[in-house]
Amino acid sequence: MEATTPGRSRGLLWIIALGATTVAAYLALLGWDQRKDLDVVTGNETGPYEAWQIIGLGLVVAALAFLAGRKHQVLSAVVALPLALTAAFAVIAVSSPEPGFWPIGALLLALGSAAATTLVAVIGRSTASHRPA
Numbered sequence: 001m002e003a004t005t006p007g008r009s010r011g012l013l014w015i016i017a018l019g020a021t022t023v024a025a026y027l028a029l030l031g032w033d034q035r036k037d038l039d040v041v042t043g044n045e046t047g048p049y050e051a052w053q054i055i056g057l058g059l060v061v062a063a064l065a066f067l068a069g070r071k072h073q074v075l076s077a078v079v080a081l082p083l084a085l086t087a088a089f090a091v092i093a094v095s096s097p098e099p100g101f102w103p104i105g106a107l108l109l110a111l112g113s114a115a116a117t118t119l120v121a122v123i124g125r126s127t128a129s130h131r132p133a
Helices: 006-031 052-072 076-093 102-126
Strands: none
Touching: 006 052, 006 076, 052 076, 052 102, 076 102
């Protein structure tokens, strides 16, 4: 059996912590709001999310990616954040009464969050000291 290195264990802990925090933020900001809003004047449906919910989740995920980058955990962030976001989205989308095109949304969320997480984590890494923490 191969011995676990401290760096590998630290990376795994970061992945677990980032993933759990991301899912908690997703559920706190988006998970409770599943009802679409109907404008009685125009008859248009919007939602289910308000702009502040999406912006809030984006800020939390960006802060997590930046922090992980500063702590030299770019790869952990790139693995954990998009995976957790996509999984949370997919679970809620599948259980909704109108699943619709959720696989396309999940794919776009995975690709977009992976790109954004990579960018923000690399920016965070560039602001960190040169010694791993």
